[in-house]
Amino acid sequence: MEDIAIVGAGQSAFSRSCGESIRELCFEAYKEALEGLDITGNDIDASIICSAPEYDKQRSPSGLISEYLELTPKPTFYVETVCSSSSTGLRVAWSLIKAGLHKVVAVIGFQKMSELSSRDAAERMGRGGDIIWESPFGVTMPAGYAMYARAHMAKYGTTEEQLAKVRVKNSHYGVTNPKANYRKELSLEDILNSEVITSPLKKFDCCANADGSSCIILARGDVAKGISKTPIWIAGLGAATDTMSMAGRESLTGLRCAQEAARQAYKMAGIKPQDVDVAEVHDCFTVSEILAYEDLGFAKPGEGAGLIEDKETYADGKMPVNVDGGLLSKGHPIGATGGSQIRTIVRQLRGEATEAQVEGAEIGLVHNIGGVGQYGNVTIVRR
Amino acid sequence: MGFENFGTVSFTAESKVADFITQLEAGKVMATRCRKCGGSYFPPKADCPKCLSSDVEWFEVKSKGKLQSYTVVNYGPSGFENDAPYILALAEFDEGIQILARLSRDIAEKDIKIGMNLTVNPAKLPDNRIAYEFKRV
Ligand SMILES: [Zn+2]
Secondary structure (H helix, E strand, C coil): CCCEEEEEEEECCCECCCCCCHHHHHHHHHHHHHCCCCCCHHHCCEEEEECCCCCCCCCCHHHHHHHHCCCCCCCEEEECECECHHHHHHHHHHHHHHCCCCCEEEEEEEEEHHHCCHHHHHHHHHCCCCCCCCHHHCCCHHHHHHHHHHHHHHHHCCCHHHHHHHHHHHHHHHCCCCCCCCCCCCCHHHHHCCCEEECCEEHHHECCECEEEEEEEEEEHHHHHHHCCCCEEEEEEEEEECCCCHHHCCCCCCCHHHHHHHHHHHHHHCCCHHHCCEEECCCCEHHHHHHHHHHCCCCCCCCHHHHHHCCCCCCCCCCCECCCCHHHHHCECHHHHHHHHHHHHHHHHCCCCCCCCCCCCCEEEEEEEECCCCEEEEEEEEC | CCCCCECCCCCCCCCCCCHHHHHHHCCCCEEEEECCCCCEECCCCCCCCCCCCCCEEEEECCCCEEEEEEEEECCCCCCCCCCCCEEEEEEEECCCEEEEEEECCCCCHHHCCCCCEEEEEEEEECCCEEEEEEEEC
16 A cells, blocks of 8 residues: 655755755755655656645746756656645546656746845735636735634634644744744744734734745655655545635634545545644645644644644654644745655654654655645545 | 626626626625635636526625735836725635625724725725625624
8 A cells, every 4th residue: 555655855044045946946945855866867767846836937847947957858857736736746646656657756936036136025925816706905924824714713712822833833944944934933022013914913923935846755665765765655545636725615613625635635644633743834834834733633613722732743742733833934835845844744754854744653644735725635645 | 787887996887697797886895705615706707617507696795705815006007006005805704705805994003903894885986887895894
């Protein structure tokens, strides 16, 4: 069953402005992913390039990145599900290997958001919704999640202070992550007193736009054992969607795409939520992490805030989550984010984390969401 | 004419449901219903994916809606800078649909309550633009 493994995982530093081209940015992640492996670029059978369009001017970036890394004449193509693009890329890579077309596939995610002003970037993200019926009202990604936050607060009594505690935790771990853009510890007061961006979300409830890249290398089991001393096996994959429009949502207190993706991934891996030793969840906003606790079954619906209140998601808690600082500390270079989350979990399971290491972690989970819950991927891996 | 004057900034104009705008200008917010299977749609659809019919009819959204959630947007994206702050809201209507729109500026933030009753009404915007918004009942 566990016949496809992650053999390499790398990422660039995530920064507000990388000062280089997208091809050079991708090289950084590619280099780290190949380091320590017994292969070269010649052994990679195909590449999948993942990003969201319109942030830089390059059209069809897969050809360009593939050329720069000298992966031609091997096939390459582009995969996009906004913020979850690179975990979608991982799903596609798994399928290509499973189908017998390829033995080793590289999944490269990138985004260079600094070529746009933050208002222009917000406009692009706003168009990652229904552009006829909703974008003309000035819908933004933070506004969408803010409506989830408000609904969760109204139904379950979740408080702004509890949301802020997610950032307190993630900023605590962000300090230790050399690849993170934001490495300052924040107090509850810092967060609660920061300016309101879209109520109830404040500046420090939100992750920052960033430049960055990630690279994950997958291989067929027999090949993986020859390439890597510590292959990390893909045990479960789940993927689902919800409506593009907010008007189509059945509920604003949880992400249906995440719930469904989690159900599939747990079933495929044959495990339960409590079997997970360490998780990376898509904390694009503080509220997103609380929704993830519930959607992944780490807490019952409505009880997610209790986990952060009791510090159960710290590295020494029952269910460590985002102990690399999360998107809130690292920054969120859309197309690179899923690969960065996977890299963190690979390092945790190998016992190589330079940030807080969860001792003896054997099963890891990655929850990566595209848009305001339009696309959800849950990936379960084991040592 | 299509959606070129819809909302603060419109991103595309052509659609088979562009009659929505004509009816909006006449004071009505409409949704579509499939004549074959009865499926109702907002945002309006010209086609019914349930039964593959394109024989749809318009109906007016007349019921009182219930506020599901809202957010006060202080930071507008490009093209919306001058609108902020504005309040985005989602409301559920008896016709079996939900609508996303802004709350009317005559509703003070302190008076907003989740679950409150709202109606959806056409809203004239500057520069001959048009949208719809939620008003208190
Ligand atoms: Zn029908």
